[in-house]
Amino acid sequence: MDLDRAAGRLRAGGRRVTAQRRAVLRALTELGCAADAEEIHGRARRMHPRIGLVTVYRTLEAFTAEGLAQSVFLGDGRTRYEATEQGRHHHHLVCLHCGRIATTDECTVQPLEGTILRRGFEVTAHRLELFGYCARCRTRR
Amino acid sequence: MDLDRAAGRLRAGGRRVTAQRRAVLRALTELGCAADAEEIHGRARRMHPRIGLVTVYRTLEAFTAEGLAQSVFLGDGRTRYEATEQGRHHHHLVCLHCGRIATTDECTVQPLEGTILRRGFEVTAHRLELFGYCARCRTRR
DNA sequence: GTCTAAGTGAAAATCAGTTTCAATAAGACA
């Protein structure tokens, strides 16, 4: 997500573009997938040392509302965030041994959404997370 | 999940079968899918009035460890639980308008798990939640 | 029946996330 596009979206939503928001956006893209607020705060502080954690939470809320970021839940009790990629989405592979998170661009959910629509429920989004053991942890145990 | 099987699993895991645990198990099966700790506590209290919320949390943790229950995350900041059905699983359809939760037994994730295995990651479980609008909310808006 | 470790309840603690409020600053307009 480049800055100009993001700034445009924020302004279109009646929001202002601040140094803190630029820092959070850059932190999000640098951190890649499924970073938590604490991590994003730490990274954003490199570019804007005075930014508070509260501002990070509020910024992530604004970004989510404007479609610039999305939340991810991996079951560890905290909300994670990542920049949205336009027209694409991915899913997470969480290793139950080392905790590392990989991703996959493949998704087999669309046909299911069709079946569900035939029952009257219109699916607009889905979350899919896969859990198991990564190659490294599988061989070393 | 019937009581005898559940009791057997608990004992096999070195755990004891208590009146409180029986109450939580029954509450889980009566409440059906994706109930939160507060709801489970309220229902369990009908059978065991002195049970505390803390015990409910601890029991759900034990049940999850023994495979009697599983957690569900719908993004509202609380963990939900449901009794596991042996050899089967289902997914949740969450209406973004009325909040009602429906389920589907269909699942198109298995082929994806195969693809991922070929890359070295062994999937042992997955979570899939679908969000959108139920028939009722679709027509009334 | 005895005994011991697992389980319990109540209160206190923790932890992620939210709210409040006074101060700051984006950006619309003169």
Place this chain on the structure above:
DNA sequence: TGTCTTATTGAAACTGATTTTCACTTAGAC
């Protein structure tokens, strides 16, 4: 460029879900 309105910010206090502590109880092995 300066002015003004209002969104945004930071710090501190708060909230709500969940966990920990600790003294007391009890399941179930012997």
